[in-house]
Amino acid sequence: MKKKILVPLDGSELSEIVFPWVRFLVEKIYAEHKVTLLRTFELPSMVYLLPEVSVPTSSFYNQDRLGQVVMEYLEAKKEELAPLPVSCRLAIGEAADEIVQRAEKYPLVVMASHGRGGLGKWLLGSVATKVVRAVTTPVLIVGAESQSKDAPALNRIVVAVDGSEVSQRAFEKACEWGRPYGAEIFLYRAVSQVELSHQLMLEDNIKTASKAEKELHDLAEQETELKVECTVKETYGEAGILDFVEEKKADLLVMGSHGKSGFQRFLLGSETEKVLQHAHCPVLVVH
Structure with missing residues (x-):
């Protein structure tokens, strides 16, 4: 190469x-x-x-x-x-x-x-x-x-993950880019709410969110040099990543090109275009 x-x-x-x-x-x-x-x-x-x-x-x-x-x-x-x-x-x-x-x-x-x-x-x-x-x-x-923005920086990096292999690579790339600058890494996981009865949906969300949090913290523990913060949010759509990026005043958003089930549609469909168009920082897409 x-x-x-x-x-x-x-x-x-x-x-x-x-x-x-x-x-x-x-x-x-x-x-x-x-x-x-x-x-x-x-x-x-x-x-x-x-x-x-x-x-x-x-x-x-x-x-x-x-x-x-x-x-x-x-x-x-x-x-x-x-x-x-x-x-x-x-x-x-x-x-x-x-x-x-x-x-x-x-x-x-x-x-x-x-x-x-x-x-x-x-x-x-x-x-x-x-x-x-x-x-x-x-x-x-x-x-x-x-x-x-006044000038490019890599002090605060948001990584959108979903537990897939490509999310793992996205996290690794974010850390690779962030280490020379001592960047803070913010792992973000969106958990979609399933269309079940209210009681079942609540139980399912608790289990899903708990599993997502564990996966996120397991991923964060792989990085020993940089500070990594984990966030899991329940949402009807993954476009909430834009709000999270703005909330964290991120210098860069890193995401995978595809992922699991519904998340794949987000990354390869109209939501991707919304992210690329409206993100207040550059977006690094990892495959």
């Missing part, structure tokens, strides 16, 4: 909000890693290639000229990231497909949840979600909500 971080861009300022996090990660966690900037585009959509660059319409059907325009854009972004070691790549094709095809060669993908608006294609629920679902590489999604 290459010692490089893959950073997909779509030519918009929104897709570039990841740059502070790229610099931050290369300082310690991914030290000695290079950065690969990847710009993808589809030939039929060339009139929307780079709105900020003026190119005659006739030139949009000249592939060489298009490649030159894109490389000029990437080289300019490379200069912005200096002195980080950066290489530039361009690919013709559907954005998500091209990113997924290359992602397996990298230990980490860092990308924005949103990209070009209007008629562009890099929108939440499209490229970012497709990439998260398809790759096995960890993906750090940086949303527009994260842009308001």
Whole structure:
């Protein structure tokens, strides 16, 4: 696997909000890693290639000229990231497909949840979600909500778990990222209420919550360096993670790409999009 971080861009300022996090990660966690900037585009959509660059319409059907325009854009972004070691790549094709095809060669993908608006294609629920679902590489999604923070930090990390193997890997990755900064880890487990009679539901919830708490504390005991806090909450839906992230003023949310039963639907369905869109911090998805 290459010692490089893959950073997909779509030519918009929104897709570039990841740059502070790229610099931050290369300082310690991914030290000695290079950065690969990847710009993808589809030939039929060339009139929307780079709105900020003026190119005659006739030139949009000249592939060489298009490649030159894109490389000029990437080289300019490379200069912005200096002195980080950066290489530039361009690919013709559907954005998500091209990113997924290359992602397996990298230990980490860092990308924005949103990209070009209007008629562009890099929108939440499209490229970012497709990439998260398809790759096995960890993906750090940086949303527009994260842009308001002064600078990236890893002092407080929330990890959403459900007792699955992928949750275990998410916890391990959170600790790996948090150790260089002495981060506090907040384990969060949502317990869904089952549709039974009130008495049975109460008994079932007590058993489920008790089991969840034990699993959470067993997981926490695996980490000997960092402070780990455990929280189990009963909820009708897992979107409560957003409130928990805000409550803890988290710098990062870490979650698995899939999990057990209903939790899998959360991570791969509409709730995922809500989390990626509305989380007040970047989201690291582990597979």
